[in-house]
Amino acid sequence: MDISRSVDNSLNRTIEFLKELIKIDSQQGEPISQCPFGIGPKKSLDKTLDYCASLGFSVKNIDNYIGYAEIGEGEELIGIPMHLDIVPPGEGWSVDPFSGAVIDNIIYGRGVIDNKGAVSMLIHVLKNIEDMYPTINKRIRLIFGTNEETGMECIKYYLDKGEEIPSMGFTPDAIYPVVNGEKGRVHIKIEKDIKIDKSKPYIIARGGTKENVVPSNCTAKIINGIISELTTKGVAVHASNPEKGENAISKMVIKIVEDNMDFQHREDIELVSKYLCSDYYGDALGINQYDEVFKNTTLNLGILKVNEEKIVCELDIRYGKNIVLNNIIDRFKKVFCNGWKIEVIAHKDLHYVDESNLVLKKLLEAYEEVTDENGYTIAMGGGTYASWFKDMVAFGPKFLTYKTGGHGADERVPIEHIRKNMEIYTLALIKLLEL
Numbered sequence: 001m002d003i004s005r006s007v008d009n010s011l012n013r014t015i016e017f018l019k020e021l022i023k024i025d026s027q028q029g030e031p032i033s034q035c036p037f038g039i040g041p042k043k044s045l046d047k048t049l050d051y052c053a054s055l056g057f058s059v060k061n062i063d064n065y066i067g068y069a070e071i072g073e074g075e076e077l078i079g080i081p082m083h084l085d086i087v088p089p090g091e092g093w094s095v096d097p098f099s100g101a102v103i104d105n106i107i108y109g110r111g112v113i114d115n116k117g118a119v120s121m122l123i124h125v126l127k128n129i130e131d132m133y134p135t136i137n138k139r140i141r142l143i144f145g146t147n148e149e150t151g152m153e154c155i156k157y158y159l160d161k162g163e164e165i166p167s168m169g170f171t172p173d174a175i176y177p178v179v180n181g182e183k184g185r186v187h188i189k190i191e192k193d194i195k196i197d198k199s200k201p202y203i204i205a206r207g208g209t210k211e212n213v214v215p216s217n218c219t220a221k222i223i224n225g226i227i228s229e230l231t232t233k234g235v236a237v238h239a240s241n242p243e244k245g246e247n248a249i250s251k252m253v254i255k256i257v258e259d260n261m262d263f264q265h266r267e268d269i270e271l272v273s274k275y276l277c278s279d280y281y282g283d284a285l286g287i288n289q290y291d292e293v294f295k296n297t298t299l300n301l302g303i304l305k306v307n308e309e310k311i312v313c314e315l316d317i318r319y320g321k322n323i324v325l326n327n328i329i330d331r332f333k334k335v336f337c338n339g340w341k342i343e344v345i346a347h348k349d350l351h352y353v354d355e356s357n358l359v360l361k362k363l364l365e366a367y368e369e370v371t372d373e374n375g376y377t378i379a380m381g382g383g384t385y386a387s388w389f390k391d392m393v394a395f396g397p398k399f400l401t402y403k404t405g406g407h408g409a410d411e412r413v414p415i416e417h418i419r420k421n422m423e424i425y426t427l428a429l430i431k432l433l434e435l
C-alpha cells in the first residue's frame with residue numbers, strides 16, 4: 001500500500017469534512033428529547049454517522065449518547081474512541097471559532113485538534129485502507145463520543161449497554177509519541193454549615209467555575225468590616241498542571257489571612273489557607289506521593305463559596321502510583337474535622353499500560369518510521385477515553401513542538417500535520433491488522 005499517495009488523494013476531503021464539523025457548535029447544552037447532551041452534540045454525531053454511512057461503513061447510533069462506524073471482518077476488534085463535543089470557545093480569537101478558516105495552510109476552529117481533526121483523519125484513513133485491501137482480517141471501529149469534555153457519560157453508556165469491548169486500539173486525543181499513563185483523579189467537595197451574627201463582621205466570597213480549572217477570578221467582601229470588597233486575578237489553566245497557572249482563590253484566601261482581617265469563622269478560612277492554598281501538590285495536606293512515572297500529586301482548589309450559611313470548597317486532585325483514594329480521604333477527614341463534610345463527587349482510577357505491551361510497541365514503531373524520531377512513552381495528569389479500556393493508550397494527534405491552542409483561543413493545526421498524522425495512523429493500523 002502506498003500510504004503517502006493514499007493520504008495525498010484524501011487530504012482535501014479530510015479537510016473539507018473537518019470544516020463541516022467545526023461549523024457545528026457541539027459544546028454541551030441542555031438535555032432535551034433525543035438529545036441527552038443538547039442539540040449540538042447530537043447534530044455533530046448525526047453528521048458524522050451519515051458521512052460514514054455514505055462511505056459504505058457499517059454505523060450504529062446508540063441512543064444519541066455515542067455511535068460508531070466500522071469496517072472489516074473477523075472476531076478481533078480494533079477500537080478507536082474519539083469525541084465530537086467541544087469546550088466553549090472563550091474569548092480572544094482572531095477568527096470565528098466555528099468557521100474552519102484556513103490561513104497560511106493552518107486550519108483554525110474550536111475542536112480542530114480536540115478532537116474533530118482526529119475524527120475526520122481516521123474516517124478517511126479507514127476508507128483508504130478499505131479501498132486498498134480486498135479483505136481486512138479484523139474489524140476496525142471508530143467510536144464517536146459526545147460528552148468527553150464534561151464527564152464521559154457517553155463512554156459509560158457504551159459500556160453499560162453491553163457494546164463490544166475492543167481487544168486492542170488507541171485514542172487519538174493527546175500527544176505523541178504514546179501516552180501510556182493517566183493519573184487517578186478525584187473530585188472532592190468539602191463543606192461546613194455555619195451560623196453568623198449579622199451585626200458583626202463576616203465574610204462572603206466566591207471564586208472559580210469548575211473544579212478542574214485553575215480559577216482566574218475570586219471576589220470577597222467583609223460585611224460590617226473595614227474592607228467592603230476585594231478582587232484577585234489569576235491565570236486559568238487545566239487542573240492537570242496547576243503549577244502552570246495562578247490560582248486566584250489561593251491568592252485571595254492567603255491575603256485575607258495574612259492581612260489579619262477580622263471576621264466570624266476566621267479559623268475555618270485559616271484552615272483552607274493552610275492546607276489547600278499553600279502549594280499545588282498537596283504537600284501541606286500530606287497527600288503528595290511522588291513516583292518516577294507520574295511525578296507529583298497535584299491539587300487544585302477550583303471553587304470556593306462562602307455565604308451566611310456555608311463554606312464550600314471543590315477540589316481536583318490527581319495522583320500516581322504511591323497513593324490511593326482512601327489515603328486521600330483519610331487525610332481530609334483528619335484535617336477537616338469539627339463539622340466539615342467530605343464528599344467524593346467523582347473518581348477515576350489511575351490508568352497505566354506497561355511499555356512491554358505489544359500494541360504500544362507497534363504504535364511507537366509507526367511513529368518512528370513516519371517521523372524519523374525516537375519513540376517513547378509519556379504519563380500525564382489529563383484523562384482520555386483510553387482509561388476506560390484495558391491496555392488502551394493515547395496516541396497523538398498533537399506534536400510536542402507545536403502549540404495548538406487546544407482549550408484556548410485560536411485552536412489550530414497545520415494542514416501538513418494533518419497529513420503526517422494520517423500517515424502515522426495508517427501505518428499504525430496496518431501494523432495492528434498484522435498482529
